[in-house]
Amino acid sequence: MLLTLILQLEKIEINNKILYVEIADSDQKRALGLMFRKYLPDSIGMLFIFDSSGIYPFWMKNTYIPLSIAFIDENYEIIDIIDLEPFDETSVFPLRKFKYALEVNRNWFKKNNVKVGDKVKFLFLK
Numbered sequence: 001m002l003l004t005l006i007l008q009l010e011k012i013e014i015n016n017k018i019l020y021v022e023i024a025d026s027d028q029k030r031a032l033g034l035m036f037r038k039y040l041p042d043s044i045g046m047l048f049i050f051d052s053s054g055i056y057p058f059w060m061k062n063t064y065i066p067l068s069i070a071f072i073d074e075n076y077e078i079i080d081i082i083d084l085e086p087f088d089e090t091s092v093f094p095l096r097k098f099k100y101a102l103e104v105n106r107n108w109f110k111k112n113n114v115k116v117g118d119k120v121k122f123l124f125l126k
Helices: 028-031
Strands: 009-014 017-024 044-054 068-074 079-084 099-104 119-124
Touching: 009 044, 017 028, 017 099, 079 099
Parallel strands: 017 044
Antiparallel strands: 009 017, 009 119, 044 099, 068 079, 068 099
């Protein structure tokens, strides 16, 4: 039996690079994140949206894919980027408050010359 997962994807842009993102904007979606997935296309990521700025921990429980995470403040500026190891349950977070977090395949940020201080455009916001 072939199981097809249909995702609702939104577009964001960083340094003229388009990335399609799944939105995790509820406690349930944020808790599940990218757990249990064994593949993530290079042009897709997951954008975690929080109701307010804060310091929220992330970990890699049940996550098979090596990831990188960018923490983004309320002004859409990347304030930190951290590489994550599969199955590592150590909590990671930046030292500053953030409102958004973007998970992508490890090294996507490096390959696309994305760094701390860059701005993220949420193309799905009107």
